[in-house]
Amino acid sequence: MSAAANGCSVACLSILGNRVLRKEDPRFLRGEGRYVENLPLEGALAVTFVRSLLAHANIVGIDATAAEALPNVQVITAADMDLGPFGPPPFPGLNPGMGHPLIAVDRVRFVGDIVAIVISDDRATGADAAELVSVDYDPLPALVSPHDAAKDEVLLFPDAGTNLATRTGSPEHDEKLFDGCDVVVSGTLVSQRMAPCPLEPRSAAAELGPDGRITAWLSTQTPHQDRMVLAGTLGLDPAQVRVVAPDVGGGFGAKMLNVEEVLVAWLARRLDRPVRWTETRSESMVALPHGRAQRLDFTLGGTKDGKVLAYRLESLQDAGAYPVLGAFLPNLTGLMASGVYAIPRIEFEGRSVVTNTTPISAFRGAGRPEAAQTIERALDVFAAELGMDPAEVRRRNFIPKDAFPYATVTHAVYDSGDYAGALELALRSVGYDDLRDEQRRRRAEGGATQLGIGISTYVEITNGIDETEFGEVEVTPDGGAIVRTGSFSHGQGHETTFAMIAADRLGMPVENVTVHKGDTDEVAKGTGTYGSKSTQIGGAAARLAADKVVEQAKQLAADYLEASPDDIVLDPALGRLHVAGDPAIALSWADLAARASADERLAELKAEHEFKSAPSFPFGAHVAVVEVDTETGRVELLRLVAVDDAGTLINPLIAEGQVHGGVATGVAQALYESFVYDDDGNPLTATFVGYAFPSAADLPSWEAVEMETPTPLNALGAKGIGESGTIGATPAVHNAVVDALAPFGVRNVDLPANGENVWRALQEAKA
């Protein structure tokens, strides 16, 4: 869409804030997506992993004779492995004795642990051969519940001497924490285990070049970080490793370097042949890290007029079989425990334990949903105890709009916000008072189908660990520009958003700006995409690099126009440089690039910038409306109004898309999805048939309401938007379901609040 089509005249100065259609769409719509599995790789051998079918067992022996009898099949086991365990990541306090052997050595620790690798000419033969690899196991007791794991009666890593991967906060209790409270409520929320389910299962390919360099094509969110970890794990200089992330079909936090990608690169070197592995969905459901899996026990106290005085939160994180990022997430949960409320006293303790389950990593929200889900549930329990409207309890505890920057007692420094404003906007948008009237009417009538209204007001943290991102802008010989970013896009639309950011500064049509990313040979450095940090640091870096290019262009134009650089101005509407006050004699970008090319001075129109920022704190308010059949437990989500404030929006079309998808995932946790194991650690939901991934038929349309409170932390005013919808939606829907059941004495429903759990809660309340 052109600026004119958005109602802008030629005088319209900025493309920012316009609903520009995505530049990357056509190739996906035409079926030309460049996913790793689609890349041509002549003569590539197929890699198939033989995975453990038991959750916890000693490996007695492996017989690959029958498999290797198939044509051109080779089986590789731990006996062939010359690399040590992978991880755990170097987080402070994480038990270093819990590394993940790339191929299981003597023991398997979850269903999906790799016990052998089949190399074959094609995938079908690989699948046949993998079934013929016979593994003799001696089963061990399986630890499925983190509560059991914390007892340390059975150990996953005997040498570590404990199942505790890490802890945060303090186990000490202040006996006086709830002094002065008229009302103290407590409860437990289990933020259940979820499978991230990017639609593209992982794929990895690798090839050893004639120069001894290894190129790895990965379905990943973090190509530059992967390159460093890959080099370190393989014992190579980073210069010997190139990582290329082409198109990636969704990540949601789960697609970062894991054992499989390391093995594929290792195999390419060992075999000196190109190799490729593409995950099946059933494999992905057990092998791609899961998310959430945190049990939270809360106690909240306050005065009888609704002022919260104290909050205690204890988190038990199931880290899965090998601690990765998930083990660290209680740190974020603790940091964000206070939510949008000014709570004078907070106590937090987090523990992470290993269990015989799929490792837990980041999944859309990663530690912050758990904090929001708990404080928002606790507020509702507190409100119910007081007989106060949940909206009113929130109003009495919000951090006020004029208090920013605001430091919580858990040491988060919120940059900016207007929590009361977000709530009032959401309540107005949904028609809150009318809905409460309708609810009262239905309750009085006493029908089976009751209405529930749920509120959540949340704040989250994006770019949570003060990261830096790289941006580079280069004018091309035809007068267009290339933006190179160390950020990555696996659906977020950077090819459009980042082009808009640079186009705005350069005064070029967005069509003339191309965004390059994902290739460590082309982009000098980068951190990748996770934690909703792309625009606020990567976008800001691209903007600042573009500004440098403009300054350098003024120098060049000054030479050509025989003027002082100080007198040269850029007309951003026309993309022309001229002497101030004399627009008739001007150089367009095409003119300038052509002359600079001829003079071999084009390199002067290239600049890079690294931008570092403190975290920003997006916030919002969601209101959910549900109908619950109180006889069967069936829940139907009727409406969800989402006010998500992520600061200034660069492209509202794309930002809305992020909210929609985020909300869907939040609702999926509230109502549908749960990854379940039996008592022996067998996954019961390891396919899309068993796992309740909602379809369009399970969800309503969303009512996204824009609100923009710019952050002072970057020149764009932008915060993160990728995870907000998820964080806000789950507690709103959860609270709505419980609200519908309040007349029946129900005070809580376990997540997911599906028919079964609602029915159970109703039966327990009746008992």
Next chain:
Amino acid sequence: MTKIALTVNGSHCEADVEPRLLLAYFLRDELDLKGTNVGCDTTSCGACTVLLDGESVKSCTVLAVQADGCAVTTVEGLAQGDELHPVQQAFHERHALQCGYCTPGFVMATVSLLKENPNPSEAEIRDGLEGNLCRCTGYHNIVLAVQAAARAGA
């Protein structure tokens, strides 16, 4: 090996295939039509949806030999040169795709849906696309795109 002859995106083709070969992999690996993505192994996600004699099927659950004598249309067969098919165009204009992996399947399923029901209600769209999964969009803009494509007479 079994000999098959079929029409794919208007072109006649013949091949010797293993009886167990799925249509999805025949299209991807034998014909190099990589637009048909495979997202699951249980006929759940619909990423691999193609048209078989004009009706949508999940090509991961059709054997290549079952397509013998049939006409197959994949996502590569929709656009007319530079001009996107109205369904593709509607998905673009309504921002109905993000990572793009489910998109070919949704587009093909929509073409089939609108052929059966040119003016579907929102509920009919949601029910009609129940066999396709998307993790990015929350379906909201996909529904808008289908409505827009219907208005455009796709």
